Amino acid sequence: MTIDKTVPSRRTTIEDVARHAQVSRAAVSKVLRDAYGVSDDMRERVNRSIEALQYRPLISARGMRGRTFTLGVAINDPANGFITEVLTGAASAVEGTQFQMILSVLDDQFGSSYRAVESLYDRQVDGILAVSPLAEPEWLEGMARKVPLVQLGVHDRSAHHDTIVGNDVEGIRLMMRHLMDLGHTRIAHVTHTDPSWIANPNRPHIMREHEYRRIMAQAGLTDEIDVIPAMFEDHATYLEMRRRFAHGLRPTAVLGGNDDAALGVMRAAAEFPDLDRLSISGYDDAHFGGHPRVGLTTINQDGRQMGRRAVQMLLERIEGRTESRYVEVPVRLVTRTSTFAPG
Amino acid sequence: MTIDKTVPSRRTTIEDVARHAQVSRAAVSKVLRDAYGVSDDMRERVNRSIEALQYRPLISARGMRGRTFTLGVAINDPANGFITEVLTGAASAVEGTQFQMILSVLDDQFGSSYRAVESLYDRQVDGILAVSPLAEPEWLEGMARKVPLVQLGVHDRSAHHDTIVGNDVEGIRLMMRHLMDLGHTRIAHVTHTDPSWIANPNRPHIMREHEYRRIMAQAGLTDEIDVIPAMFEDHATYLEMRRRFAHGLRPTAVLGGNDDAALGVMRAAAEFPDLDRLSISGYDDAHFGGHPRVGLTTINQDGRQMGRRAVQMLLERIEGRTESRYVEVPVRLVTRTSTFAPG
DNA sequence: GTGAAAGCGCTAACAG
DNA sequence: CTGTTAGCGCTTTCAC
Numbered sequence: 001m002t003i004d005k006t007v008p009s010r011r012t013t014i015e016d017v018a019r020h021a022q023v024s025r026a027a028v029s030k031v032l033r034d035a036y037g038v039s040d041d042m043r044e045r046v047n048r049s050i051e052a053l054q055y056r057p058l059i060s061a062r063g064m065r066g067r068t069f070t071l072g073v074a075i076n077d078p079a080n081g082f083i084t085e086v087l088t089g090a091a092s093a094v095e096g097t098q099f100q101m102i103l104s105v106l107d108d109q110f111g112s113s114y115r116a117v118e119s120l121y122d123r124q125v126d127g128i129l130a131v132s133p134l135a136e137p138e139w140l141e142g143m144a145r146k147v148p149l150v151q152l153g154v155h156d157r158s159a160h161h162d163t164i165v166g167n168d169v170e171g172i173r174l175m176m177r178h179l180m181d182l183g184h185t186r187i188a189h190v191t192h193t194d195p196s197w198i199a200n201p202n203r204p205h206i207m208r209e210h211e212y213r214r215i216m217a218q219a220g221l222t223d224e225i226d227v228i229p230a231m232f233e234d235h236a237t238y239l240e241m242r243r244r245f246a247h248g249l250r251p252t253a254v255l256g257g258n259d260d261a262a263l264g265v266m267r268a269a270a271e272f273p274d275l276d277r278l279s280i281s282g283y284d285d286a287h288f289g290g291h292p293r294v295g296l297t298t299i300n301q302d303g304r305q306m307g308r309r310a311v312q313m314l315l316e317r318i319e320g321r322t323e324s325r326y327v328e329v330p331v332r333l334v335t336r337t338s339t340f341a342p343g
Numbered sequence: 344m345t346i347d348k349t350v351p352s353r354r355t356t357i358e359d360v361a362r363h364a365q366v367s368r369a370a371v372s373k374v375l376r377d378a379y380g381v382s383d384d385m386r387e388r389v390n391r392s393i394e395a396l397q398y399r400p401l402i403s404a405r406g407m408r409g410r411t412f413t414l415g416v417a418i419n420d421p422a423n424g425f426i427t428e429v430l431t432g433a434a435s436a437v438e439g440t441q442f443q444m445i446l447s448v449l450d451d452q453f454g455s456s457y458r459a460v461e462s463l464y465d466r467q468v469d470g471i472l473a474v475s476p477l478a479e480p481e482w483l484e485g486m487a488r489k490v491p492l493v494q495l496g497v498h499d500r501s502a503h504h505d506t507i508v509g510n511d512v513e514g515i516r517l518m519m520r521h522l523m524d525l526g527h528t529r530i531a532h533v534t535h536t537d538p539s540w541i542a543n544p545n546r547p548h549i550m551r552e553h554e555y556r557r558i559m560a561q562a563g564l565t566d567e568i569d570v571i572p573a574m575f576e577d578h579a580t581y582l583e584m585r586r587r588f589a590h591g592l593r594p595t596a597v598l599g600g601n602d603d604a605a606l607g608v609m610r611a612a613a614e615f616p617d618l619d620r621l622s623i624s625g626y627d628d629a630h631f632g633g634h635p636r637v638g639l640t641t642i643n644q645d646g647r648q649m650g651r652r653a654v655q656m657l658l659e660r661i662e663g664r665t666e667s668r669y670v671e672v673p674v675r676l677v678t679r680t681s682t683f684a685p686g
Numbered sequence: 687g688t689g690a691a692a693g694c695g696c697t698a699a700c701a702g
Numbered sequence: 703c704t705g706t707t708a709g710c711g712c713t714t715t716c717a718c
Contacts, residue, residue: 011489013695024705029697037703059465060411061695063403064710070466078430079630084422087448091421095450100462103446105430107438119443122402123413123466146354263634270635287422291606292613293636293681338636356711367689372713380687404711407694 012055021049032057063124071099071314072120073129074113076106077233081259081286082303086131086152089307097315099126106134112198114139121147127314134198148317150310155202157326162313164327166301168204171331172211175255175281175299178333184253184279186224187216190237190265191257193229205232205257208283212255226251230261237264245272253279259286259298266294285334295338301331355398364392375400376409406467414442414657415463416472417456419449420576424602424629425646429474429495432650440658442469449477455541457482464490470657477541491660493653498545500669505656507670509644511547514674515554518598518624518642521676527596527622529567530559533580533608534600536572548575548600551626555598573607575600580607588615596622602629602641609637628677638681644674 014032018025023042030038031046038046049055059068073090075083087103094101102125104116113133120128121143132153133140143149144161152164179187189212191205200206209227216225228244230237237256245268256262262282269275282289282298289296306329313325357375361368366385373381374389381389392398402411416433418426430446437444445468447459456476463471464486475496476483486492487504495507522530532555534548543549552570559568571587573580580603588611599605605625612618625632625641632639649672656668 011695014697015695025696026698026705026707027703030704033697035698039703042703056461056465058407058467058695060403060406060467061710062697064407064695064712065697066710068403068466078421078434079427084427087421091448091450095452100458101448101450102462102466103448105434105444105446107434107444109438115443118399119445122399123411123445124401124403267635288631291637292610294634354711357713358711368712369689369691369714370687373688376713378713382687385687401711404694405713407696407711408713 011058012053014055014057016053017046017049017055020053021045060124067126068124069099070123070125071101071127071129071311072117072123072125073101073103073131074106074116074120074133075103075131076113076116076134078103078105080232081288082284083131085284085286085303086307086310089304089309090129090311091307092304093308093311093315099315101311117143127318129310129314132204136198137200137202148314150314150317152306152310153204154200155204155207156200157324159324162310162317162325162327164306164310164313164329166204166306167328167331168207169211171283171299171301172208172255173215174331174333175283175297176212176215178297178335179253179255179279179281180219182253182279185219185221186226186251187212187221187253187255188226188228188249188251189255189257190228190230190241190261192232192261193227208257228254230264232258232261234260234264234267237261238267241265241268242271245269245275250275251278253281256280256282258282259284259289259296262296262298263288263294266296290336293338295336297333297335297337299331300334301329305329354401355396357398357400359396360389360392360398363396364388403467410469411467412442413466413468414444414470414472414654415466415468416444416446416474417449417459417463417476418446418474419456419459419477421446421448423575424631425627426474428627428629428646429650429653432647432652433472433654434650435647436651436654436658442658444654460486470661472653472657475547479541480543480545491657493657493660495649495653496547497543498547498550499543500667502667505653505660505668505670507649507653507656507672509547509649510671510674511550512554514626514642514644515551515598516558517674517676518626518640519555519558521640521678522596522598522622522624523562525596525622528562528564529569529594530555530564530596530598531569531571531592531594532598532600533571533573533584533604535575535604536570551600569594571597573604575604577603577607577610580604581610584608584611585614588612588618593618595620596624599623599625601625602627602632602639605639605641606631606637609639633679636681638679640676640678640680642674643677644672648672 014025014028017028031043104120106116108115113135127148130151137156141158141160149161155165191209230240254265259282265280282296285298285300289298357368357371360371374386447463449459451458456478470491473494480499484501484503492504498508534552573583597608602625608623625639628641628643632641
């Protein structure tokens with residue numbers, strides 16, 4: 001066992017730096033914040049001391065007076081491919097700024113984002129990015145009055161927060177046209193219908209389902225409408241689809257409410273060889289669907305770009321913008337086929 | 344535009360609650376912390392006021408004196424399948440406790456975990472879970488002296504932090520035996536060799552590579568040893584493998600240093616039809632490899648379980664345990680084949 | 687069983 | 703240009 005040298009039991013504080021540099025605490029604080037009114041000589045002395053003492057400001061203490069330089073991102077499911085894309089984009093936008101990003105994951109049994117978002121608020125973040133929050137619009141607006149907030153995914157406008165969404169109606173339109181052009185009429189739609197979820201017509205999956213129903217009806221296929229309830233998660237979808245396939249259900253195409261759902265359909269379909277010609281498509285264009293063996297046809301809404309833009313908007317709000325913005329990003333159809341390679 | 348009712352410009356504080364309940368601030372604080380010395384009557388009065396005022400304690404202020412009830416998890420890449428598994432497990436272990444989990448993502452160009460971990464420390468978390476941290480062991484040990492810490496992935500022991508790892512040596516052994524039993528001799532290994540990474544022989548990928556080399560040599564296949572450098576990320580692996588395949592490199596089996604690398608190999612292989620019989624295997628058993636169309640043979644080390652155990656160990660440390668623990672979880676070979684289903 | 691008061695590390699007036 | 707000082711909201715002795 002080696003000897004413990006330099007065990008700093010007490011954290012280095014601004015006071016220590018001030019003493020070391022022979023200046024006042026206020027002076028150190030000013031250097032830290034790049035505030036007005038410090039001589040070059042002083043700045044250098046202070047910086048040297050900061051370096052020497054390995055000083056790092058305590059965010060909690062900072063937060064009690066001013067900013068924490070922290071952006072909070074609330075997400076529902078870290079395993080979801082689209083969310084991963086958003087996070088990657090968000091992280092790239094934060095990089096190089098003085099802000100640090102922290103994530104809070106939805107963690108309660110009620111399937112709501114309240115705790116995840118509140119927990120960020122309690123931690124004094126300077127701004128919140130709520131990714132497809134499971135919360136009442138009014139509640140979110142209330143939060144937005146207290147802290148700069150950008151909401152991603154849900155088509156709710158507010159004068160108090162910004163919103164960035166994909167064009168879900170257009171996305172479903174593109175996909176349905178594609179499937180119908182291929183000659184499909186028995187098109188089923190897998191979506192999330194958990195009743196514990198917030199009933200909000202502006203949530204993307206509700207908009208997608210709505211548009212699916214509308215297009216089917218308009219094409220005279222009302223009788224073929226088949227909305228399959230499953231979680232937005234491939235295992236639950238797999239179980240539900242397997243049950244249905246086993247009961248003889250035979251759509252010619254299944255449109256997943258998101259890519260994970262589509263993957264679950266594939267899992268189930270793999271167990272029914274007579275389903276060889278089933279068309280399976282998804283929504284979101286998460287990374288995984290692009291794998292050559294999967295070759296998922298889907299709708300791209302550029303999650304990375306959305307995450308990046310969202311953070312930019314949030315930073316603008318933190319810097320003082322008050323008029324609210326509503327951004328709808330374009331979507332495009334991505335058609336793929338699976339390339340099989342054994343091994 | 345609706346009228347803004349109830350815009351609480353100032354946050355509700357413990358002072359407000361005390362006034363509302365007609366007690367002292369200290370009394371409220373005690374109720375909050377379930378501390379000793381409060382009458383039932385008082386507790387109820389206070390709780391009613393907390394409810395009525397929708398009071399939520401400010402974590403920053405709490406942190407300045409006591410705990411923040413926050414667990415910080417530092418990760419390198421949110422898109423990595425194994426990390427996702429670990430997070431899922433960690434989240435399940437945090438659920439139901441009074442702690443809240445926040446994540447910090449590696450975000451610097453230098454490919455080091457210093458900022459991610461320090462940022463958690465600066466935010467006064469009560470404990471840190473460092474997932475495969477890219478940091479000098481001594482540095483991490485220094486952090487561990489200041490805050491309860493559990494390290495997951497790297498085979499470094501310390502008297503100051505706990506460690507939980509998979510049995511990487513055994514994992515590679517299982518996989519190599521499997522491949523050799525299938526008759527393979529031209530087995531290549533894809534791994535991460537970025538020189539900017541911390542050179543630590545205890546990092547899992549280094550241990551895996553080492554064991555791969557050892558087994559090849561022992562089998563008299565020294566000349567066949569082929570370590571392919573690529574990032575642990577499927578795109579980079581794809582590019583490197585495509586280049587190699589195009590140059591005529593034809594191993595009969597490729598062992599990916601992790602699943603993502605294996606997926607990248609598959610992507611590249613899909614472009615070379617004459618590679619039909621190439622055996623591709625991975626390591627980690629991330630969710631995606633189990634998809635029937637992918638059917639990746641890999642080594643399972645139960646990331647969820649690891650994440651769950653890691654959080655449990657961290658909570659124990661926070662509660663006062665000081666003797667350090669080193670846990671190695673078992674691994675097992677998972678063989679799969681891809682089931683093709685067009686669509 | 688209860689409350690007054692000190693202080694955590696920092697920022698922001700405000701004096702000098 | 704620099705230093706003094708008053709808090710931010712909470713927890714924690716320590717009297718009562």
